[in-house]
Structures are given as structure tokens and as C-alpha cells.
Amino acid sequence: MLKGNGENDKVSQLRVSDNQIGFVEPIADILKNLSPAVHGHVIQLDKNIIGFFLIDTSYSSNYEFCETGSIGLRSFFIDHRYQGHGFGKQVTQLLRDYLAPNYPNNHSVYLTVNCKNPAAKHCYEQGGFVDTQELYHGGDFGPQHILKLNLDETQR
Known part of the structure; x- marks a missing residue:
């Protein structure tokens, strides 16, 4: 979880690659979403912060497709300097083991991924996310796949 100003400074320096602009907001905009219900999580490699994501505990209240008792994964990204090394895949494969004990009252995680971003969808699927075969049409950049x-x- 996001802690302390020094960590905030390092997080504020994270950037996506040019081909991901539109799929992920700039980090300054992402950080504006932090609240008691929306938690920031850093992704670290050794002592370097290499990525970031949000967990939205109120996701099921805001999105009809999200079951009660579920949380939402938002704004997941690996910094442009660390992309292409498999870190996104590794992190998605570790998410279940990380989130389950940190959010014990929740049974599942939902996310949306833009239909124009098949690489990200594939990455999430390699981490165990399953396409619900439904689309979300409320995004600013076109339709999105809903993954769970x-x-x-007991449901693995």
C-alpha cells in the first residue's frame, strides 16, 4: 500500500509508454482517486518502484457488472522503463495471493480492459482473470472487456 511522502514522490515519477496513453491515465490523475475506499498499491522490484495499481473497495457499488462482495482493480501499469521484461505478467500471477489476505471480506476482483488493448487482456488472463464475455461501454476510450x-x- 502507498505510504509516506517519499514513496509518493517516487510514484509520481512513474509513466506509461506512449502506446498506452489513453488506456491508463497519467499518474497525477490516478493519485487523485485515492480515498478511504480506493487504495494505492506500489509494485516493487528490489527497492525500485516499477508500477502501480488501485484497489477500489466500492467498485461493486459503482458498476452493475461487479458482484457484491467484490473489489475492483484499476489503473494497473508497469513504468515504461520496466516494460518488456515480463513484470506485468509476474505481478498479475501474484495478485490473487496478494489480494486475498489483504481483502479477506471480498471473494473476487473485477477489472475492465479496453478492447483495443489485447496485450493487456492477455496479461490479465495469464494471471488467472477470466473474460466474463460481457463488454462495458462506459469508458472514455471505447468498449472494454470485463474480467474477473x-x-x-473454493472457486479457483
């Missing part, structure tokens, strides 16, 4: 990851041990 079960956190509950």
Missing part, C-alpha cells in the same frame, strides 16, 4: 479473478480458494 476469484479470490476464494
Whole structure:
């Protein structure tokens, strides 16, 4: 989770690659979403912050497709300097084990990924997310696939 001003300064320096602009907001805009219900999480490699994501605990209240008792994954990205090394795939594969104990009252995680971003969709699917076969049409950059990851041990 995001802690302290020094960490905030490092996070504020994160950037997406040019081909991801439009799929992920600039980090300054992402950080404006932090609240008691929306938690920032840093992705670290050794002592370097290489990425970031938000967990939205109120996601099911804001999106009809999200089941009650679920959380939302938003604004997930790896900094442009660390892309192309498989870190996104590694992190998505670790998400279930990271989120389940940190959000024990939630049984699943939902996210949307733009239909024009098949590489990101593939990355999430490699991490265990499943396409619900429904589309979300409320995004600013076109239709989005709705993906779900079960956190509950019995639903894996």
C-alpha cells in the first residue's frame, strides 16, 4: 500500500509508454482517486518502484457488472522503463495471493480492459482473470472487456 511522502514522490515519477496513453491515465490523475475506499498499491522490484495499481473497495457499488462482495482493480501499469521484461505478467500471477489476505471480506476482483488493448487482456488472463464475455461501454476510450479473478480458494 502507498505510504509516506517519499514513496509518493517516487510514484509520481512513474509513466506509461506512449502506446498506452489513453488506456491508463497519467499518474497525477490516478493519485487523485485515492480515498478511504480506493487504495494505492506500489509494485516493487528490489527497492525500485516499477508500477502501480488501485484497489477500489466500492467498485461493486459503482458498476452493475461487479458482484457484491467484490473489489475492483484499476489503473494497473508497469513504468515504461520496466516494460518488456515480463513484470506485468509476474505481478498479475501474484495478485490473487496478494489480494486475498489483504481483502479477506471480498471473494473476487473485477477489472475492465479496453478492447483495443489485447496485450493487456492477455496479461490479465495469464494471471488467472477470466473474460466474463460481457463488454462495458462506459469508458472514455471505447468498449472494454470485463474480467474477473476469484479470490476464494473454493472457486479457483
